[in-house]
Amino acid sequence: MSAALSVRGLVKEYVPGRPVLRGIDLDFAARGITAVIGPSGTGKSTFIRCINRLVEPTAGEVIFEDRDLVKLSRAELRSARRRIGMVFQEYNLVERLSVMENLLCGRLGYVAPLKAWLRRYPARDIARAFELLDIVGLGEFAQARADSLSGGQRQRVGIARAVMQEPKLLLADEPTSSLDPKTSVEIMGLMQTLAQAHGFPVIINIHNVELARRFAERIVGMTGGRVVYDGPAARITEAHLKEIYGGEDWLE
């Protein structure tokens, strides 16, 4: 089976000569959750943003649906991004829009700008949005303004917005870092459920190793812009964690 996403020799230098990513090679299967762990500032966010080119890679290939995303033109990139959902640490909802409008943002790649501006979405999209709202438990909040929701509720909207895209890949950049432990588990569970139901792979940047072990099938450990561990979540050991994060006092 071919990979859903292949990353080859990915390098990113914000300042020439000082790479943040030093050549990443990874393949991601068409199913399952992969957790990317590593210390702060090691390039996890950069890595995930290089995949959908919110950050332009300096070198390397990102093969998605048989095309190298790095080489795509602006228009081709937009069309590829429609099939890559993204969930953010600070939710990144449009705060002054309603929950429903935020969900429908996931369809903006398919609806002409004028129709989107007039809120003329296909009936199918709207039905699907209501359906997803019920699934994430926010059926009552369709007309609420996004900035009136709690953190956990906002992240549910963020996930629903990404799933509205009918993605072939979901990227999640520290989706639980701004949430309390209980809500974090709920949010991870929700992503797991939706990923299984809709059959898309998930790549999650995460700080919480326990959550990574619990929800991910595979863990990628990064440090200093390189992959230092890549294997099943169950088989990651304290020795690996020491290598990833450095030191050992924190493990006590």
Add this chain to the structure above:
Amino acid sequence: MARTGSSRSAFPPDWWARGAWIVLLAYLLYACAQLELTPARFAAGLEHGAKFLARLFPPDFKRWELLVKGMVESLQMAIVASALGTLLSLPLALLAARNLMPVWASWPARAVMVVCRSFHPVIVAILFVKAVGFGALAGILALTVASVGFLGKLMTEAIEEISLKQVEAVRATGAPFASVVSYAVVPQVFSRFVGFVSYETDANLRNSTMVGIVGAGGIGGTLFAAFQRFDYDFVCAIVLTIIALIMAGEVLTVQVKKVFKA
């Protein structure tokens, strides 16, 4: 020199600052002399002013038709110019916003705004009166130029202050640029824009009563004519009406802002 111990001073004199104060004072006296601004001249002016004030009252509203016609024209000019100015400013501000646009787009847009802001509306009105002839059209164009200058600058700054996280999220869905603007930029700035436009309408209302003095339509022409005929009681009526209109405008903009929750 103040190097030896005996001449230590807690507050050493700053001869440069003292010199600067003296030069400034000398210049002020010189300028007053040049302009023949003497106490005697000032007293004569006060006397003249008292006579003028006496002739202003009571205000004369007998020619109210002329007054109403001029006021309505001013009001219409202000509203049309504000609408036109807003329509032109929106795309211009988007082009000028450095957080969304490349330098080659933002620089020319900024240059247009600076030019629009460079001249007082009355000077622009004089130019348009020469270019398109006497009347409301010249006034509307002049006020539109002024509106583009100010609205454009305020709107650009508002756009540059938005949260790019929301823009990033909408961009990540593969939305075309127009949709990124309407979904991630407009909601963040809309209520502020309503505030700017009502402010600018207020300013246009003020200026629309003035551009008539140079023949660009509105109540200003009537006011100027009344001055020249020494109809000071009619002048007073016009001035009072303008004050009433500006105050009404103030009340109206407060209501508009409430409606849009600005």
